[in-house]
Amino acid sequence: xxxxxxxxxxxxxxxxxxxxxxxxxxxxxxxxxxxxxxxxxxxxxxxxxxxxxxxxxxxxxxxxxxxxxxxxxxxxxxxxxxxxxxxxxxxxxxxxxxxxxxxxxxxxxxxxxxxxxxxxxxxxxxxxxxxxxxxxxxxxxxxxxxxxxxxxxxxxxxxxxxxxxxxxxxxxxxxxxxxxxxxxxxxxxxxxxxxxxxxxxxxxxxxxxxxxxxxxxxxxxxxxxxxxxxx
Ligand SMILES: C[S@@+](CC[C@H](N)C(=O)[O-])C[C@H]1O[C@@H](n2cnc3c(N)ncnc32)[C@H](O)[C@@H]1O
Numbered sequence: 001x002x003x004x005x006x007x008x009x010x011x012x013x014x015x016x017x018x019x020x021x022x023x024x025x026x027x028x029x030x031x032x033x034x035x036x037x038x039x040x041x042x043x044x045x046x047x048x049x050x051x052x053x054x055x056x057x058x059x060x061x062x063x064x065x066x067x068x069x070x071x072x073x074x075x076x077x078x079x080x081x082x083x084x085x086x087x088x089x090x091x092x093x094x095x096x097x098x099x100x101x102x103x104x105x106x107x108x109x110x111x112x113x114x115x116x117x118x119x120x121x122x123x124x125x126x127x128x129x130x131x132x133x134x135x136x137x138x139x140x141x142x143x144x145x146x147x148x149x150x151x152x153x154x155x156x157x158x159x160x161x162x163x164x165x166x167x168x169x170x171x172x173x174x175x176x177x178x179x180x181x182x183x184x185x186x187x188x189x190x191x192x193x194x195x196x197x198x199x200x201x202x203x204x205x206x207x208x209x210x211x212x213x214x215x216x217x218x219x220x221x222x223x224x225x226x227x228x229x230x231x
C-alpha cells in the first residue's frame with residue numbers, strides 16, 4: 001500500500017523498547033479503560049482481536065485478559081521481543097510485521113490500533129488509507145477501534161507527536177457511517193466503566209483537557225458494514 005512510512009521509525013522504537021514498559025503504563029488506569037472500550041464496541045469473550053502497532057504488547061494483553069483471542073503485530077523487533085518475554089507462557093501471539101501489509105482478510109472480529117505511528121501524520125483528518133486497510137482485516141459486522149493518545153490543549157505541542165483534535169477525528173471518521181467518536185481522559189472509566197465513554201461525556205472531558213492540558217485518548221469505534229444481500 002502506498003502510505004508513506006518513516007524509515008527512521010523502526011530504529012527509534014527499537015531503542016525505546018530496550019526498556020521494560022517504556023511508556024510507563026499503569027495497570028489501574030488502562031485495565032478499566034480497555035474493558036470499557038471492549039464493552040462499548042460489543043466485544044464478547046472469544047473475540048479475535050488484532051492489535052496493530054502493538055509496541056510492547058500491553059494493550060494486546062489487556063484484551064487477552066478479557067477473554068479475547070489477541071494477536072499483536074509491530075514493525076519493531078525489539079517491541080515484539082519484549083512483548084514475548086513479558087507475556088511468555090500466555091496464549092498471546094506476537095509477530096513482527098508491517099500493519100499495512102498483513103496477509104489476511106476479514107479474519108478478525110476487531111482491529112485495534114492504539115497510537116499507531118501510521119496515524120501520526122499532518123494529513124490524518126483527510127487521509128483514510130490506513131483505516132481502510134485496517135478494516136480489510138475485519139469480518140463484516142466486526143469493528144475497528146481507533147485509539148490515539150493526545151492532548152487537546154493547543155499549548156501542548158511536541159516535535160514528534162501530532163496532537164490531533166476532536167475535529168480532526170470527526171473529519172477522518174465522517175467517511176464511515178455510524179462511527180462513534182469521542183475523547184476520554186480514561187480515569188473516568190474507573191468509576192463509571194463504559195458509561196463514561198461516548199460523545200456526551202466527551203464534551204466535559206475535552207473541556208478539561210483543553211483547560212488543564214490533560215492527556216487522554218481520541219477514540220473511534222467503526223463497525224464494518226455487512227454486505228447487502230442480493231435477492
Ligand atoms: C506510539 S507507539 C504505540 C505502541 C502501542 N500501541 C502502545 O500504545 O503502547 C507506535 C507504534 O507503532 C509501530 N508502528 C509504526 N509503523 C508501523 C507499521 N507500519 N506496522 C506496524 N507497526 C508500526 C511502532 O513500531 C510503535 O511500536
